[in-house]
Amino acid sequence: xxxxxxxxxxxxxxxxxxxxxxxxxxxxxxxxxxxxxxxxxxxxxxxxxxxxxxxxxxxxxxxxxxxxxxxxxxxxxxxxxxxxxxxxxxxxxxxxxxxxxxxxxxxxxxxxxxxxxxxxxxxxxxxxxxxxxxxxxxxxxxxxxxxxxxxxxxxxxxxxxxxxxxxxxxxxxxxxxxxxxxxxxxxxxxxxxxxxxxxxxxxxxxxxxxxxxxxxxxxxxxxxxxxxxxxxxxxxxxxxxxxxxxxxxxxxxxxxxxxxxxxxxxxxxxxxxxxxxxxxxxxxxxxxxxxxxxxxxxxxxxxxxxxxxxxxxxxxxxxxxxxxxxxxxxxxxxxxxxxxxxxxxxxxxxxxxxxxxxxxxxxxxxxxxxxxxxxxxxxxxxxxxxxxxxxxxxxxxxxxxxxxxxxxxxxxxxxxxxxxxxxxxxxxxxxxxxxxxxxxxxxxxxxxxxxxxxxxxxxxxxxxxxxxxxxxxxxxxxxxxxxxxxx
Amino acid sequence: xxxxxxxxxxxxxxxxxxxxxxxxxxxxxxxxxxxxxxxxxxxxxxxxxxxxxxxxxxxxxxxxxxxxxxxxxxxxxxxxxxxxxxxxxxxxxxxxxxxxxxxxxxxxxxxxxxxxxxxxxxxxxxxxxxxxxxxxxxxxxxxxxxxxxxxxxxxxxxxxxxxxxxxxxxxxxxxxxxxxxxxxxxxxxxxxxxxxxxxxxxxxxxxxxxxxxxxxxxxxxxxxxx
Numbered sequence: 001x002x003x004x005x006x007x008x009x010x011x012x013x014x015x016x017x018x019x020x021x022x023x024x025x026x027x028x029x030x031x032x033x034x035x036x037x038x039x040x041x042x043x044x045x046x047x048x049x050x051x052x053x054x055x056x057x058x059x060x061x062x063x064x065x066x067x068x069x070x071x072x073x074x075x076x077x078x079x080x081x082x083x084x085x086x087x088x089x090x091x092x093x094x095x096x097x098x099x100x101x102x103x104x105x106x107x108x109x110x111x112x113x114x115x116x117x118x119x120x121x122x123x124x125x126x127x128x129x130x131x132x133x134x135x136x137x138x139x140x141x142x143x144x145x146x147x148x149x150x151x152x153x154x155x156x157x158x159x160x161x162x163x164x165x166x167x168x169x170x171x172x173x174x175x176x177x178x179x180x181x182x183x184x185x186x187x188x189x190x191x192x193x194x195x196x197x198x199x200x201x202x203x204x205x206x207x208x209x210x211x212x213x214x215x216x217x218x219x220x221x222x223x224x225x226x227x228x229x230x231x232x233x234x235x236x237x238x239x240x241x242x243x244x245x246x247x248x249x250x251x252x253x254x255x256x257x258x259x260x261x262x263x264x265x266x267x268x269x270x271x272x273x274x275x276x277x278x279x280x281x282x283x284x285x286x287x288x289x290x291x292x293x294x295x296x297x298x299x300x301x302x303x304x305x306x307x308x309x310x311x312x313x314x315x316x317x318x319x320x321x322x323x324x325x326x327x328x329x330x331x332x333x334x335x336x337x338x339x340x341x342x343x344x345x346x347x348x349x350x351x352x353x354x355x356x357x358x359x360x361x362x363x364x365x366x367x368x369x370x371x372x373x374x375x376x377x378x379x380x381x382x383x384x385x386x387x388x389x390x391x392x393x394x395x396x397x398x399x400x401x402x403x404x405x406x407x408x409x410x411x412x413x414x415x416x417x418x419x420x421x422x423x424x425x426x427x428x429x430x431x432x433x434x435x436x437x438x439x440x441x442x443x444x445x446x447x448x449x450x451x452x453x454x455x456x457x458x459x460x461x462x463x464x465x466x467x468x469x470x471x472x473x474x475x476x477x478x479x480x481x482x483x484x485x486x487x
Numbered sequence: 488x489x490x491x492x493x494x495x496x497x498x499x500x501x502x503x504x505x506x507x508x509x510x511x512x513x514x515x516x517x518x519x520x521x522x523x524x525x526x527x528x529x530x531x532x533x534x535x536x537x538x539x540x541x542x543x544x545x546x547x548x549x550x551x552x553x554x555x556x557x558x559x560x561x562x563x564x565x566x567x568x569x570x571x572x573x574x575x576x577x578x579x580x581x582x583x584x585x586x587x588x589x590x591x592x593x594x595x596x597x598x599x600x601x602x603x604x605x606x607x608x609x610x611x612x613x614x615x616x617x618x619x620x621x622x623x624x625x626x627x628x629x630x631x632x633x634x635x636x637x638x639x640x641x642x643x644x645x646x647x648x649x650x651x652x653x654x655x656x657x658x659x660x661x662x663x664x665x666x667x668x669x670x671x672x673x674x675x676x677x678x679x680x681x682x683x684x685x686x687x688x689x690x691x692x693x694x695x696x697x698x699x700x701x702x703x704x705x706x707x708x709x710x711x712x713x
Binding site for chain 1: 606609610618622625626629633636642645649652653656659660663664665667668670671674675677678681682685686688689692693695696697702705706707708
């Protein structure tokens with residue numbers, strides 16, 4: 001008996017349970033308990049992997065190693081804290097008449113469905129199942145984006161569905177090509193298992209794998225939100241309910257990047273060149289710079305932060321593309337830091353929007369005077385995501401810069417300029433939002449800022465000193481991906 | 488591989504069906520009526536099921552028969568039937584859509600087919616004629632599906648384009664790799680089915696919000712100030 005079964009079983013049972021209970025007032029609490037249980041199970045799984053090393057479950061259909069187990073823990077943790085935020089928030093939305101009980105039921109059911117899809121993406125060893133789960137995540141979230149049924153949200157959901165659906169179809173083509181390449185060396189039905197492919201990577205035909213990687217990168221890259229395939233992302237984030245934005249930004253993007261990195265490991269083993277890395281660097285850098293510029297022309301607070309997500313995902317893709325141990329370590333750490341910080345920010349933004357009754361940046365003013373907790377939360381979160389020391393994002397960005405200096409010194413100025421532009425873009429809007437004159441009739445609301453505090457304290461802690469357990473963990477994951485240790 | 492026993496006949500049959508599949512994709516680009524568009528899509532689904540069954544027969548592979556059955560039911564009948572029902576319900580079965588730049592679209596489509604063959608060229612040394620063609624054809628079907636989505640404005644046409652992309656991928660899986668593992672195929676079929684249902688739900692939402700299914704009118708969200 002391994003902890004993998006409860007990790008996957010809890011959301012699987014949670015779906016029908018919440019489909020039954022979803023519309024009652026306590027459903028949010030049930031969702032919290034389910035996610036809490038999932039988090040504990042994932043910790044158990046992490047300890048198992050920590051003690052025994054990589055393991056395969058169910059005839060090799062699932063495979064857990066240092067790389068994915070840490071993302072499993074991160075996924076369930078962000079899932080839990082977002083659920084804690086979501087329970088009172090969604091109830092509040094229902095009271096304001098923006099939601100009907102049936103839509104609340106749909107929301108809670110699909111929350112669990114999304115968690116299940118994400119966890120399957122991370123733990124499966126089968127590239128085909130990975131694709132199926134990734135598409136499943138789209139299907140679970142698409143109706144949530146249009147939960148409010150405003151014309152804007154329907155439009156956003158349609159775009160999300162079509163763009164991600166077509167995008168991810170490319171990834172399936174890439175997966176078929178992988179399987180085709182495996183068929184050439186006679187692996188039979190096992191040719192879709194990642195571990196088998198990885199073991200035989202050197203024998204796989206490099207031409208086919210290079211072609212496959214292009215399709216895989218475009219496909220999963222659509223989900224990461226890489227420019228120019230990013231159009232769905234700001235729309236889906238800004239129009240859906242806020243807890244959705246938090247888990248989309250904190251989890252879905254990471255898991256799509258995880259899929260790309262797994263594919264890159266296969267392709268690198270086969271081609272022996274840096275082709276996959278260069279592609280990822282190019283796409284990553286482009287996304288990073290374009291998103292940083294787009295930060296300057298936003299009018300919606302959630303759109304603003306979703307562009308910041310694209311920017312950070314671009315940086316991570318770039319860092320994984322660089323590929324050395326240091327860059328990989330930095331990218332892994334940046335993944336964690338960005339998830340924690342960005343979901344904390346979206347939680348705060350959700351409260352801010354409820355307080356100001358609008359998402360328009362020009363109309364949200366004086367948060368720090370009306371409700372200091374929300375104001376400070378937003379300010380500190382923005383400082384953290386913009387890469388201020390002493391927060392963890394600074395550390396990971398610094399490591400990315402160091403790695404770039406070592407390998408491609410001439411790219412460092414581009415990264416620095418991008419960070420500067422993004423910083424200016426965020427603060428030109430957030431400064432008046434936090435400090436501006438309070439509009440009349442703005443009152444504090446009941447807000448639960450525990451998740452924000454916990455996330456930001458973790459980010460601060462990891463900026464000051466990475467705990468030994470965690471650095472060891474990142475180190476093991478880096479060894480899995482890059483082959484050697486940065487420490 | 489026991490494909491080799493009826494090597495040439497099998498290859499010829501696959502090539503023939505591959506040509507028909509691309510032909511249906513071209514037909515889709517040119518259909519002005521939504522109901523005939525859905526009919527062409529159903530034909531494509533039937534061809535796909537036929538390919539899978541053929542593959543299953545030559546290989547004596549029972550799981551491919553299941554896969555053929557799934558394709559037949561899902562792509563040949565269920566999804567086209569759902570789409571047709573919606574078209575009738577929304578009273579769009581008599582509407583004739585004017586296609587934008589039909590000549591350019593057709594030329595572009597021909598170019599895309601050539602491009603697909605060009606992309607697959609490096610795989611040439613690896614495999615049999617049929618496999619190579621199958622990969623090129625499925626890539627072409629994927630790209631033509633995208634072209635259909637770009638050149639149309641009706642939400643229903645977008646869904647048909649989307650589903651035909653899925654058909655192209657399935658064709659590659661069956662003809663080039665003799666079918667994917669069962670669990671993956673069932674998973675994909677499940678995703679396609681759920682996607683079809685969700686699309687159906689969306690038609691109602693879109694109609695409610697813009698009072699038509701012309702997706703060009705979904706233009707509220709953009710970065711440009713208006």
